[in-house]
Amino acid sequence: MDPDSLIIVALGVGLTVLAMLPTFLKREAQERRTRIAHAESLRYGLHEPVSLHPIVDPGGCIGTSNCVSVCPEEVLGLRAGQAIAVSPARCIGHGLCERICPVDAIQLVFGTEKRGVDLPRIQENFETNVPGLYVIGELGGMGLVANAFEQGRQCVEGIVREMARDPGGQGDLDDLIVVGCGPAGLSASLTALEKGLRFSTLEREDLGGTVRHYPRKKLVMTRPVKVPGYGRLPMREVRKEELIGLWEDIAHKVGLRVDTGVTVTGISRVDHLHFEVSTAEGVRRARRVVLAIGRRGVPRKLGVPGEDEAVHVAYALREPEAYRDDRILVVGGGDSAVEAALALAEQPGNDVRLSYRGDAFSRIKPANQRRLESALSDGSLEVLLQTLPRRILPDEVTLEWPDGRAREVPADQVFVFIGGELPTAFLRSAGVEIETHFGAP
Numbered sequence: 021m022d023p024d025s026l027i028i029v030a031l032g033v034g035l036t037v038l039a040m041l042p043t044f045l046k047r048e049a050q051e052r053r054t055r056i057a058h059a060e061s062l063r064y065g066l067h068e069p070v071s072l073h074p075i076v077d078p079g080g081c082i083g084t085s086n087c088v089s090v091c092p093e094e095v096l097g098l099r100a101g102q103a104i105a106v107s108p109a110r111c112i113g114h115g116l117c118e119r120i121c122p123v124d125a126i127q128l129v130f131g132t133e134k135r136g137v138d139l140p141r142i143q144e145n146f147e148t149n150v151p152g153l154y155v156i157g158e159l160g161g162m163g164l165v166a167n168a169f170e171q172g173r174q175c176v177e178g179i180v181r182e183m184a185r186d187p188g189g190q191g192d193l194d195d196l197i198v199v200g201c202g203p204a205g206l207s208a209s210l211t212a213l214e215k216g217l218r219f220s221t222l223e224r225e226d227l228g229g230t231v232r233h234y235p236r237k238k239l240v241m242t243r244p245v246k247v248p249g250y251g252r253l254p255m256r257e258v259r260k261e262e263l264i265g266l267w268e269d270i271a272h273k274v275g276l277r278v279d280t281g282v283t284v285t286g287i288s289r290v291d292h293l294h295f296e297v298s299t300a301e302g303v304r305r306a307r308r309v310v311l312a313i314g315r316r317g318v319p320r321k322l323g324v325p326g327e328d329e330a331v332h333v334a335y336a337l338r339e340p341e342a343y344r345d346d347r348i349l350v351v352g353g354g355d356s357a358v359e360a361a362l363a364l365a366e367q368p369g370n371d372v373r374l375s376y377r378g379d380a381f382s383r384i385k386p387a388n389q390r391r392l393e394s395a396l397s398d399g400s401l402e403v404l405l406q407t408l409p410r411r412i413l414p415d416e417v418t419l420e421w422p423d424g425r426a427r428e429v430p431a432d433q434v435f436v437f438i439g440g441e442l443p444t445a446f447l448r449s450a451g452v453e454i455e456t457h458f459g460a461p
């Protein structure tokens with residue numbers, strides 16, 4: 021090769037290396053961050069998925085790392101040029117990673133091989149196997165206020181598109197009944213109002229859902245959401261009372277009517293265009309029904325001797341200030357349990373213990389993780405990991421470890437936060453199929 025050609029080749033190679041350098045450096049930085057995140061994930065138990073989480077097809081991933089950059093919760097990382105789920109327990113299920121992957125190598129799945137999750141069968145538009153019956157929010161497996169809100173909007177926008185395609189058969193029937201007015205039902209109702217649907221919203225308690233039952237002054241951690249017919253709510257942290265006040269204000273301003281104090285007892289599809297929704301006050305009819313009833317209706321119980329007879333066992337905490345100079349046991353490993361334990365530990369004279377069956381608090385938000393660590397280091401809270409309550413007496417609870425060791429802990433008050441039961445019988449009576457998910461795509 022003559023010297024001129026050599027120079028041209030060398031220049032070409034040099035330019036190629038230069039052009040690839042930023043990509044190489046970005047990858048190196050991401051792999052380094054992944055190593056750190058992986059260590060943190062193991063430390064806090066975030067490597068065990070709780071419910072919805074991404075899985076990456078190792079054969080399909082081409083390592084663009086777009087999914088890593090796009091995930092605000094930092095669920096994914098990059099190892100050996102391929103995406104991996106580093107902290108799947110942090111996933112809140114918005115699916116940005118799945119959508120941005122250019123080769124469809126990512127899928128969001130519920131549950132794991134070891135831990136099945138029961139959910140109503142829902143399609144992408146939130147419709148169940150019963151045509152015209154939709155499930156949104158926590159009932160469909162998607163927890164968190166902002167997710168529930170987003171699903172409410174998306175679901176009703178989809179219904180409106182479908183109605184535009186098939187405008188026939190409207191008659192005198194309402195277009196829609198929304199059941200439940202937590203964040204999911206509220207957002208569905210606001211969208212229905214904005215889009216001019218004929219609808220009603222039936223709520224057995226009051227507007228606000230589970231949020232209304234949070235402990236007093238609880239800081240709700242969320243993300244900005246679009247409120248149909250109103251605008252954007254930009255906040256990331258807001259007190260429970262403020263959030264409820266804001267929602268009530270929005271409902272008032274846009275003229276949303278919620279029929280409160282109305283419990284829906286059954287839903288049946290009468291013919292292919294028509295649902296009957298039964299309540300104590302009578303039967304309502306509509307072409308479609310959106311179920312947004314959450315999962316908190318039936319709190320999950322421990323199922324141990326003494327629980328049903330005990331008057332000092334509760335499944336919600338609204339007024340931590342009401343408890344002072346008490347010996348308290350909180351049971352559970354999620355944000356609700358940790359927040360309750362922390363709030364109770366802050367009250368004067370309380371002696372608070374937190375019992376959790378897991379070996380780490382893998383599902384809680386980073387802010388709660390930090391508060392928990394600080395409470396542990398200042399001794400205001402005792403955490404008993406890998407323990408199961410076995411018996412409840414009026415002033416103590418027997419806890420058991422996996423190796424058979426047992427200990428009686430003093431407890432004048434017991435709070436149990438181990439989630440809610442899926443209202444399986446209610447859903448099945450409406451014809452909705454339930455599936456157990458084991459993390460398979």
Ligand SMILES: Cc1cc2nc3c(=O)[nH]c(=O)nc-3n(C[C@H](O)[C@H](O)[C@H](O)COP(=O)(O)OP(=O)(O)OC[C@H]3O[C@@H](n4cnc5c(N)ncnc54)[C@H](O)[C@@H]3O)c2cc1C
Pocket residue numbers: 156157158159162163164165166168199200201202203204205222223224225226227228229230231234235239240241242282283284285312313314315316317355356357
């Ligand atoms: C203690 C605690 C703390 C939490 N903290 C946060 C947080 O900081 N940030 C966050 O994003 N998420 C948090 N969550 C989770 C969040 O509250 C839920 O994911 C969210 O409220 C789910 O909304 P939803 O509309 O699907 O259901 P819900 O809020 O549960 O609303 C369901 C509504 O349906 C009504 N209903 C039920 N059955 C019927 C019936 N048969 N007829 C008529 N109405 C019915 C209920 O009365 C209720 O109003 C927390 C949860 C708990 C328990």
